[in-house]
Amino acid sequence: MIDVTIWGTRGSLASPGAETARFGGNTACVAVRADDTILVLDAGTGVRRLGASWPNGVRRVDLLLTHLHMDHIQGLGFFQPLYDDGMEVHIWAPASPTLDLRKRLSRYLSPPFFPVHLRDLDCRLNLHEVPCGDFSIGPFRISAALVCHPGPTVGYRIENAQAAMAYLPDHEPALGVTNFPGLPEWTSGYGLAAGVDLLIHDAQYAADEYPDHTGWGHSSVEHAMRFAALAHAKHLVLFHHDPAHSDHDIARIVDAAVATLHPEFQVTPAEEGAVFRLG
Amino acid sequence: MAQREIEVILTRQLASCLTLPIFIVGPDGTLIFYNEPAEPILGHRFEETGEMPSREWATVYTATDQADQPVPAEQLPLMIALREHRPAHGVLWIRGRDQVRRHIETTAFPLIGQAGRHLGAVAIFWEVAR
Numbered sequence: 001m002i003d004v005t006i007w008g009t010r011g012s013l014a015s016p017g018a019e020t021a022r023f024g025g026n027t028a029c030v031a032v033r034a035d036d037t038i039l040v041l042d043a044g045t046g047v048r049r050l051g052a053s054w055p056n057g058v059r060r061v062d063l064l065l066t067h068l069h070m071d072h073i074q075g076l077g078f079f080q081p082l083y084d085d086g087m088e089v090h091i092w093a094p095a096s097p098t099l100d101l102r103k104r105l106s107r108y109l110s111p112p113f114f115p116v117h118l119r120d121l122d123c124r125l126n127l128h129e130v131p132c133g134d135f136s137i138g139p140f141r142i143s144a145a146l147v148c149h150p151g152p153t154v155g156y157r158i159e160n161a162q163a164a165m166a167y168l169p170d171h172e173p174a175l176g177v178t179n180f181p182g183l184p185e186w187t188s189g190y191g192l193a194a195g196v197d198l199l200i201h202d203a204q205y206a207a208d209e210y211p212d213h214t215g216w217g218h219s220s221v222e223h224a225m226r227f228a229a230l231a232h233a234k235h236l237v238l239f240h241h242d243p244a245h246s247d248h249d250i251a252r253i254v255d256a257a258v259a260t261l262h263p264e265f266q267v268t269p270a271e272e273g274a275v276f277r278l279g
Numbered sequence: 280m281a282q283r284e285i286e287v288i289l290t291r292q293l294a295s296c297l298t299l300p301i302f303i304v305g306p307d308g309t310l311i312f313y314n315e316p317a318e319p320i321l322g323h324r325f326e327e328t329g330e331m332p333s334r335e336w337a338t339v340y341t342a343t344d345q346a347d348q349p350v351p352a353e354q355l356p357l358m359i360a361l362r363e364h365r366p367a368h369g370v371l372w373i374r375g376r377d378q379v380r381r382h383i384e385t386t387a388f389p390l391i392g393q394a395g396r397h398l399g400a401v402a403i404f405w406e407v408a409r
Contacts, residue, residue: 094393095393131394145282146284146285146286146393147285148289152393175292176289176292176293176295176296177292178295183280184280184282185281185282185283186282186283186288186291187288188282188288188289189282190280191281191282
C-alpha cells in the first residue's frame with residue numbers, strides 16, 4: 001500500500017486566498033508513505049505544514065527535489081525535521097553541469113536569502129545528486145530522469161511491490177513537437193510514467209494560454225491528458241496550478257479539457273489535503 | 280518501449296525547427312534522426328527510413344575531397360566527433376541519392392550529457408554557395 005498526500009498544488013508562486021481555498025495556494029509538495037518510510041516530493045511552501053505534523057516515530061526523511069526553482073524549495077528552511085538533531089535527512093536533487101548540489105542549495109539556504117546556513121542545520125544531513133540510476137529507499141524503488149524543463153530538472157518514478165506512481169510537476173513534453181504526442185521513445189518523461197497507477201503531472205495552463213508560454217517549461221491541461229494517455233497511466237492528477245487561476249478557473253479548464261478529449265482514465269485536479277491510496 | 284535521453288530528445292526537437300540539414304547519431308553510430316532539410320542528402324524522408332545503422336547510412340551518400348578523392352567514413356567529422364568525443368569540422372563534396380554534387384562544410388560535435396554521459400554526436404551541414 002502507498003499513501004500519497006498532497007500538501008501543495010500550486011506552481012510558480014504561493015497564492016493563498018478565498019479564491020484558491022479549494023485547490024490550495026501552497027506550492028509543490030507531496031508526501032508518499034508506505035509503512036514508516038516517508039518520501040517528500042519537493043519542498044514548496046506546502047512542506048511547512050507537513051513538517052509541523054511529522055509523525056513522532058519516523059526518524060528519517062527523504063526529500064526528493066525535482067529541481068531548485070524557488071516554488072520547489074521555498075519551504076525547505078521551514079521544514080521542522082531539518083532542525084531536529086534526532087532526524088536523518090536525505091536530500092536528493094539534481095546538480096548543475098558546473099555546481100554540485102551542496103553549492104546550489106547553499107545559494108538559497110544562506111544570507112541574504114535565508115538567515116540559516118545549510119551547514120548549520122541540526123539534523124544529520126546527507127545530499128545525493130540525481131539522476132544516479134535507480135535506487136531504493138525502504139520499500140520503494142525509485143528512478144529519476146532528466147525531463148524537459150529549463151535548467152537541470154528531473155521527474156521521479158516511485159514503486160513498490162503493489163503499485164507505481166510518477167511525479168512530473170514541471171514538465172513540457174510538447175515543446176517543439178508538431179503533433180503532440182509523438183512516439184513514446186521520443187517523448188520526455190515517458191520512461192518514468194509508463195503504466196503507472198498514479199501520474200502527478202504539470203497542468204499549469206489552459207490550452208489557449210499555452211501558445212503565449214511555450215518554452216516556459218510547463219504543460220497545458222490537454223497536454224497532460226495526452227501525455228497520460230500515451231503513457232497508459234491509470235489516474236492523472238493535474239498539478240502545478242497557475243497562480244493566477246482561481247478555483248473556478250481550474251474547474252472550468254479541466255471540465256473543458258475532459259469534454260474535448262474524453263480520457264479513458266480518471267482525471268483529478270490536485271487539491272491540498274487530498275490522499276490517494278495505491279495498491 | 281524505452282525512452283531516449285532527454286538531451287537527445289531536445290536535440291531532435293531543435294533540429295526539427297532548423298533549416299540547416301542535421302544528422303544525429305547514437306553512441307554506436309546509428310543514425311537516429313535527420314531533419315527535413317537533410318532528407319535530400321539521403322534521398323529519403325526520415326519517416327520512411329527510420330533509424331539507419333552506420334554501415335548503411337555511410338554508404339547512402341558519397342563524400343569526396345576537392346580532388347574528387349573519396350573521404351573514408353572514419354574521417355568524416357561526424358565519426359571523429361563520435362569516436363574522439365571532440366568537435367570536428369570539414370570541407371567536403373557529397374553526392375546523395377539525388378546525384379547532385381554538393382560543396383558543403385560540416386561541423387560535428389559530441390553529445391555529452393550530464394555526468395559526462397556520451398550520448399552520440401550531431402553533424403550540421405552548410406552548403407557552400409555555388
